[in-house]
Amino acid sequence: MKRKDLILHLVGEISSFLLDEDPRRLVISLHQEENGLHLCFLDENTHTEEELSRIEQKLNSRKRPELAGYYGSMTGHDMLGASRLNLLGWQVKHCDVSSIGSGIKIDIWLGGDDFQNDQFTIPKNGDE
Amino acid sequence: MKENVIENQNKTLLFLLVFIMFSIIVTGIAADGAGRAFNGFLELQFRPARLISDYISERGIGASLINAAAVGMTGLILILIAKVQLSGPTFAALFTMMGFALFGKTPMNILPIILGVFLAGRLVGKSFSEYLIIALFGTALGPLVSMVTVEMGLSGLSAVVVGTGAGIATGFMLPAIAVSVLHFHQGYSLYNLGLSCGFFALFAAAFFRAGGHVFEGLMMWHTSDSAVLILLVPVLSVVLILTGLFSEGKEGLRSFVAVQKHTGRLPSDFMDLESVGGSLINAGLIGLAGSAYILIIGGDFNGPTIGGLLTIIGFGAFGTHLKNSWPVVAGVIVASLIFGKSLTSQGVLLAVIFCTTLAPLAGAFGIITGLAAGFIHLVLVHQTGSWQGGMNLYNNGFAGGLTATLIVSVIAWYRSRNSGFK
Numbered sequence: 001m002k003r004k005d006l007i008l009h010l011v012g013e014i015s016s017f018l019l020d021e022d023p024r025r026l027v028i029s030l031h032q033e034e035n036g037l038h039l040c041f042l043d044e045n046t047h048t049e050e051e052l053s054r055i056e057q058k059l060n061s062r063k064r065p066e067l068a069g070y071y072g073s074m075t076g077h078d079m080l081g082a083s084r085l086n087l088l089g090w091q092v093k094h095c096d097v098s099s100i101g102s103g104i105k106i107d108i109w110l111g112g113d114d115f116q117n118d119q120f121t122i123p124k125n126g127d128e
Numbered sequence: 129m130k131e132n133v134i135e136n137q138n139k140t141l142l143f144l145l146v147f148i149m150f151s152i153i154v155t156g157i158a159a160d161g162a163g164r165a166f167n168g169f170l171e172l173q174f175r176p177a178r179l180i181s182d183y184i185s186e187r188g189i190g191a192s193l194i195n196a197a198a199v200g201m202t203g204l205i206l207i208l209i210a211k212v213q214l215s216g217p218t219f220a221a222l223f224t225m226m227g228f229a230l231f232g233k234t235p236m237n238i239l240p241i242i243l244g245v246f247l248a249g250r251l252v253g254k255s256f257s258e259y260l261i262i263a264l265f266g267t268a269l270g271p272l273v274s275m276v277t278v279e280m281g282l283s284g285l286s287a288v289v290v291g292t293g294a295g296i297a298t299g300f301m302l303p304a305i306a307v308s309v310l311h312f313h314q315g316y317s318l319y320n321l322g323l324s325c326g327f328f329a330l331f332a333a334a335f336f337r338a339g340g341h342v343f344e345g346l347m348m349w350h351t352s353d354s355a356v357l358i359l360l361v362p363v364l365s366v367v368l369i370l371t372g373l374f375s376e377g378k379e380g381l382r383s384f385v386a387v388q389k390h391t392g393r394l395p396s397d398f399m400d401l402e403s404v405g406g407s408l409i410n411a412g413l414i415g416l417a418g419s420a421y422i423l424i425i426g427g428d429f430n431g432p433t434i435g436g437l438l439t440i441i442g443f444g445a446f447g448t449h450l451k452n453s454w455p456v457v458a459g460v461i462v463a464s465l466i467f468g469k470s471l472t473s474q475g476v477l478l479a480v481i482f483c484t485t486l487a488p489l490a491g492a493f494g495i496i497t498g499l500a501a502g503f504i505h506l507v508l509v510h511q512t513g514s515w516q517g518g519m520n521l522y523n524n525g526f527a528g529g530l531t532a533t534l535i536v537s538v539i540a541w542y543r544s545r546n547s548g549f550k
Binding site for chain 2: 061062064065066067068069070071073074077078080081082
């Protein structure tokens with residue numbers, strides 16, 4: 001899959017998840033490097049600590065190549081029904097979920113084996 | 129800590145699966161004697177395998193059970209080679225492979241397809257683990273390999289070479305089709321490779337017919353009662369339930385209840401979403417429910433029906449549970465009664481078992497949708513077998529995928545009626 005398609009599908013799935021809560025504001029930020037990329041999603045809906053923990057758990061689920069290579073193709077593509085964060089979790093390198101003021105910030109890093117996700121990010125206050 | 133839990137679950141499942149396969153071999157030898165069972169097993173490798181070729185009717189219980197264990201062992205070895213964790217999808221794939229090895233799959237006719245999937249992965253830079261599920265379920269087209277090998281008038285080495293080549297070519301096409309048709313029904317039909325293989329088999333059958341081949345109907349269906357056949361699935365189901373209970377106790381029961389709340393939409397790995405124990409209890413109860421149904425209506429316990437029961441047991445860890453299955457099953461039964469079809473007839477019996485491919489529709493959209501899905505499924509499945517020349521063993525998966533595509537299309541269209549803007 002081309003990188004552009006992969007980004008589109010990832011953005012689609014996680015946007016679908018966040019839009020279920022009907023936020024008035026949703027910001028998506030993309031930063032690309034040669035061997036990886038960073039996606040950041042910010043909304044202004046309130047989420048409980050339990051919700052944040054559940055989202056982070058799904059996005060950081062263990063890697064499942066046998067599912068990612070086949071069923072992962074549904075990511076951001078088949079939107080009838082609830083969005084499925086575990087489809088992303090099987091494919092991404094690392095995710096962070098945090099509360100920012102009145103909303104949520106989801107950081108997703110994708111990349112090859114050499115990609116160091118801590119090398120680039122955006123400010124935690126979301127004022128980029 | 130979590131890594132240790134996963135490692136322990138993997139060991140439990142590996143031990144359980146090896147124990148089941150070993151027990152199946154012992155049962156086969158006990159039923160027919162070692163000599164007859166192993167000779168029959170060897171003969172099955174070069175027999176026609178199209179629907180419906182009940183191996184129990186052809187070469188007896190012993191040969192069929194050894195073939196099932198051999199096919200299951202082939203799948204298990206591939207999973208271990210690919211270094212994929214044993215979990216819901218692999219559990220489902222192994223039980224499906226063993227089940228269909230009672231009526232169509234053999235080590236001889238599945239290996240070329242698996243090799244083809246592997247080669248397709250190499251072409252696009254994918255590891256075998258990424259296409260493992262497609263390779264395991266894609267063995268539904270084993271009868272195509274058998275047909276080219278033994279039904280096309282070829283003989284000796286040339287038959288084996290051409291049959292193997294056809295299998296490799298078939299497997300090579302499957303990843304592309306499997307990923308694409310997944311979007312047709314959006315994961316609401318569990319046997320996606322059934323739709324994929326059926327789609328491919330439509331073209332293959334058309335080419336064979338264009339070349340002058342006539343698909344003669346096969347109907348080998350074992351009918352006589354046997355205690356081994358009647359008890360096989362119930363005993364296996366009890367083993368699964370006890371394993372779930374003893375390995376996790378109350379947590380297993382809690383997890384079983386939690387499984388019933390999932391829609392089942394692909395990919396719902398119950399072993400990952402809940403627990404191995406709860407999934408095994410669910411799988412065992414599905415096996416008992418299916419066996420009880422066949423006993424109550426007076427249906428036959430033979431290769432196809434036991435194969436079907438093994439398949440739904442497998443999917444008890446990967447999308448099927450009692451709560452999302454019953455509406456679809458009820459839909460099939462209602463349709464068969466309305467259209468005057470006997471509940472014990474081959475087509476209806478298999479449709480009742482395999483229609484659970486549509487269980488996610490009931491799980492996600494409710495009882496009425498499930499009933500409608502089952503109803504449509506029965507009508508369609510009676511036609512689809514002849515379309516693809518009986519070469520796709522997952523004929524119910526093919527019909528189920530088409531049914532789910534129809535229903536999902538209508539729901540998606542209806543939901544597009546209002547964007548919410550004033």
